[in-house]
Amino acid sequence: MVRTDQAERQPSHTKLVRRLVLIAIGMFGFGFAMWPLYNVFCDLTGLGGRGVKVVENAGELEVSDRQIKIRFDATVNSALPWVFQPKEKAMVVSLGEMSEALYLAMNVADEPLTGRATYNVTPPEASLYFVKTECFCFTEQVLLANESREMPVYYFIQPDLPEHIKEITLSYTFYLDDNTSSVAQASSSDQ
Amino acid sequence: MSIESTHSHDNDAHPAAPGDHHDHKPTGFFNRWLFTTNHKDIGTLYLVFALIMFFIGGGMAMVIRAELFMPGLQLVEPDFFNQMTTMHALVMVFGAVMPAWVGFANWMIPLMIGAPDMALPRMNNWSFWILPFAFTMLLSTLFMDSGGPAAGWTLYPPLSLQGGQSFAFVVFAIHMMGISSIMGSINVIATILNMRAPGMTLLRMPLFVWTWLITAYLLIAVMPVLAGAVTMLLTDHFFGTSFFNAAGGGDPVMFQHIFWFFGHPEVYIMILPAFGVVSEIIPTFARKPLFGYAAMVFATASIAFLSFIVWAHHMFTVGMPLMGELFFMYATMLIAVPTGVKVFNWVSTMWKGSMTFETPMLFAIGFVVLFTIGGLSGLMLAIASVDLQYHDTYFVVAHFHYVLVPGAVFALMAGTYYWLPKWTGHMYSETWGKIHFWVSTISVNILFFPQHYLGLAGMPRRIPDYSTQFADFNMISSIGGFIFGASQLIFVGVIVHCVYKSRKAAQGLVWEGGKGLEWTLSSPPPYHSFNTPPLIDPTTISHPEEAH
Ligand code: HEM
Ligand SMILES: [Cu+2]
Numbered sequence: 001m002v003r004t005d006q007a008e009r010q011p012s013h014t015k016l017v018r019r020l021v022l023i024a025i026g027m028f029g030f031g032f033a034m035w036p037l038y039n040v041f042c043d044l045t046g047l048g049g050r051g052v053k054v055v056e057n058a059g060e061l062e063v064s065d066r067q068i069k070i071r072f073d074a075t076v077n078s079a080l081p082w083v084f085q086p087k088e089k090a091m092v093v094s095l096g097e098m099s100e101a102l103y104l105a106m107n108v109a110d111e112p113l114t115g116r117a118t119y120n121v122t123p124p125e126a127s128l129y130f131v132k133t134e135c136f137c138f139t140e141q142v143l144l145a146n147e148s149r150e151m152p153v154y155y156f157i158q159p160d161l162p163e164h165i166k167e168i169t170l171s172y173t174f175y176l177d178d179n180t181s182s183v184a185q186a187s188s189s190d191q
Numbered sequence: 192m193s194i195e196s197t198h199s200h201d202n203d204a205h206p207a208a209p210g211d212h213h214d215h216k217p218t219g220f221f222n223r224w225l226f227t228t229n230h231k232d233i234g235t236l237y238l239v240f241a242l243i244m245f246f247i248g249g250g251m252a253m254v255i256r257a258e259l260f261m262p263g264l265q266l267v268e269p270d271f272f273n274q275m276t277t278m279h280a281l282v283m284v285f286g287a288v289m290p291a292w293v294g295f296a297n298w299m300i301p302l303m304i305g306a307p308d309m310a311l312p313r314m315n316n317w318s319f320w321i322l323p324f325a326f327t328m329l330l331s332t333l334f335m336d337s338g339g340p341a342a343g344w345t346l347y348p349p350l351s352l353q354g355g356q357s358f359a360f361v362v363f364a365i366h367m368m369g370i371s372s373i374m375g376s377i378n379v380i381a382t383i384l385n386m387r388a389p390g391m392t393l394l395r396m397p398l399f400v401w402t403w404l405i406t407a408y409l410l411i412a413v414m415p416v417l418a419g420a421v422t423m424l425l426t427d428h429f430f431g432t433s434f435f436n437a438a439g440g441g442d443p444v445m446f447q448h449i450f451w452f453f454g455h456p457e458v459y460i461m462i463l464p465a466f467g468v469v470s471e472i473i474p475t476f477a478r479k480p481l482f483g484y485a486a487m488v489f490a491t492a493s494i495a496f497l498s499f500i501v502w503a504h505h506m507f508t509v510g511m512p513l514m515g516e517l518f519f520m521y522a523t524m525l526i527a528v529p530t531g532v533k534v535f536n537w538v539s540t541m542w543k544g545s546m547t548f549e550t551p552m553l554f555a556i557g558f559v560v561l562f563t564i565g566g567l568s569g570l571m572l573a574i575a576s577v578d579l580q581y582h583d584t585y586f587v588v589a590h591f592h593y594v595l596v597p598g599a600v601f602a603l604m605a606g607t608y609y610w611l612p613k614w615t616g617h618m619y620s621e622t623w624g625k626i627h628f629w630v631s632t633i634s635v636n637i638l639f640f641p642q643h644y645l646g647l648a649g650m651p652r653r654i655p656d657y658s659t660q661f662a663d664f665n666m667i668s669s670i671g672g673f674i675f676g677a678s679q680l681i682f683v684g685v686i687v688h689c690v691y692k693s694r695k696a697a698q699g700l701v702w703e704g705g706k707g708l709e710w711t712l713s714s715p716p717p718y719h720s721f722n723t724p725p726l727i728d729p730t731t732i733s734h735p736e737e738a739h
Contacts, residue, residue, distance in 0.1 A: 013310050013381045020377045024415050031419020031449055035434060038445050118437055175438030
């Protein structure tokens with residue numbers, strides 16, 4: 001601890017001030033570091049349901065005889081005039097079995113629009129055992145005016161899925177992907 | 192008073208100390224106030240600024256309570272109502288309570304530790320003069336085309352990003368407030384660590400100094416985090432980044448984590464100095480030393496530490512994993528332990544004391560009772576499973592107003608009455624001070640107590656209209672609000688009278704039971720005090736025994 005005595009009544013504050021300024025700058029950086037840390041943390045723990053793994057080639061799969069129900073959910077952000085829904089609301093799959101789910105999207109506007117989908121898995125812990133090989137959410141999707149399209153997802157569930165998970169929900173949300181006009185869009189949509 | 196004469200004698204005995212010894216104030220209004228580096232002047236500037244902001248923020252609160260007087264939309268547009276709730280909070284938190292505490296720190300810390308001034312006087316001038324600019328900028332957004340911020344003081348995206356161009360002004364105003372607070376905190380820490388008079392060891396420091404030391408560290412740790420969060424909002428809004436934009440791969444919930452990592456320590460930034468002031472006042476008027484000085488210091492430090500690990504109790508409803516809910520629930524409840532230690536210490540200090548009830552003591556006792564009510568509703572909110580019902584209702588509004596208004600603001604008033612005679616050299620009107628206390632205390636309860644019931648019954652916060660079953664309690668609450676607002680005019684009246692009109696001179700030792708170096712000086716203290724370090728006399732300081 002810093003002790004004062006008569007001799008150093010007017011001590012130099014430089015060292016202390018420099019240290020405090022560094023803490024402040026460090027904490028400013030910490031705020032931004034939250035961005036990568038948050039994502040790493042979510043990927044590692046599966047929190048937020050985004051621990052899904054993506055592989056190009058599933059290789060040989062060991063199919064177990066345990067079966068589980070997968071539910072499919074779809075949402076569209078209000079800024080995107082699309083209709084979007086799963087073809088089937090749920091299916092039962094065996095663990096380790098490569099499966100395909102189909103979603104259906106339709107652009108009901110009179111202009112071509114680009115959409116981008118985000119996803120998550122519930123319960124979040126299950127996302128760590130969820131593997132996708134192909135998904136419409138990996139790239140942006142363009143639909144012409146009034147065009148509709150089937151969008152597939154290829155996935156499997158790892159056989160080591162914990163026993164207590166009985167059901168998994170895969171959920172997608174489509175957003176308008178238009179960086180340049182999203183500000184205008186947002187401010188005009190709330191009038 | 193003999194204490195004063197010994198002191199001036201003491202000053203004369205060390206003529207060799209460096210610096211200007213004359214008690215000259217700079218001449219001319221601008222010279223004096225614009226360029227001042229004197230801790231007393233800067234303290235006064237902060238306090239006057241905070242009082243003005245208290246009335247601007249209070250005016251907005253009156254608009255809110257007037258609109259909520261009856262169900263239906265009567266007075267203002269919903270969007271303007273939202274601007275009022277947002278601005279009210281921003282102005283009160285960053286413009287009134289925080290600068291008021293910095294004002295107290297400036298005035299009192301050098302006097303309490305026997306330092307001639309703050310450590311970095313020029314920077315001190317800067318920290319203050321940034322604020323009027325920041326708030327002019329913030330308030331000016333109300334007159335812009337796209338209006339002021341309207342998404343709540345928590346600025347959650349995506350809503351906060353849907354406003355117009357004026358958002359940039361809000362962000363820059365917050366940056367400036369942050370810089371001001373950080374500079375102020377650096378000054379406080381440097382002053383306390385480097386400039387204590389010999390013999391004023393850390394464990395002899397008055398509690399107000401201790402609580403401010405810890406508050407200053409909290410400020411340095413979290414104001415930059417807020418600055419980072421609003422910077423990310425700014426780039427998301429104007430430069431197409433996607434920190435919080437789900438469409439671009441960002442996550443709006445991440446904003447809430449970053450915001451509350453700042454936000455929860457922030458509420459302790461507003462209340463720790465209040466704990467300090469109350470811990471000064473109660474021993475004075477109970478004429479007993481503070482019960483458990485060391486316990487108070489450690490309780491303050493542990494509250495500060497815990498405040499960093501409880502932030503997600505504001506986010507129980509975002510869909511956290513069960514373990515997260517449990518962790519944040521128990522960590523939050525843990526804070527009630529050191530807080531309880533404090534409350535018991537204040538009560539034990541009063542126990543069997545020779546108490547008198549001058550205005551500062553009344554406000555301090557009001558603080559202890561009413562702040563505790565706010566702490567208890569906080570505990571209810573900390574129960575994750577029931578917070579799902581209480582969250583975003585008027586119950587939360589009642590909770591934080593109990594801890595902030597009869598909590599932080601009452602402590603500010605207690606401190607003002609306590610040290611006003613020291614600052615000005617005049618006694619304020621005790622009669623009007625007491626009237627102010629009673630009107631404020633009764634009306635603040637009429638104002639906020641019914642809001643607990645409104646919240647439990649399900650009335651959401653931040654909405655200009657409500658369904659008719661909430662009508663009666665809202666009307667009662669609004670009436671309380673108008674009385675509380677009006678009673679603050681008494682406060683201003685007492686201060687103005689004390690400064691300009693009061694003929695009753697204050698002694699150096701204003702309060703018979705007062706302990707501490709500030710009371711060894713004349714009232715008002717000389718413009719430059721403690722140019723030579725005072726001798727620490729164990730009978731005049733509050734905690735002489737704790738040094739071993
Ligand atoms: C025993 C101590 C305390 C506990 C357990 C506690 C707990 C909580 C909880 C759980 C919430 C979130 C409620 C919700 O949004 O659903 C909350 C909100 C709040 N608390 Fe406390 N609190 C305590 C003390 C304080 C103090 C001392 C202050 C300030 C001086 C404070 C200021 C606030 C504010 C401003 C909010 C609302 C923020 C907002 O949503 O705008 N609390 N408190
Ligand atoms: Cu909190």
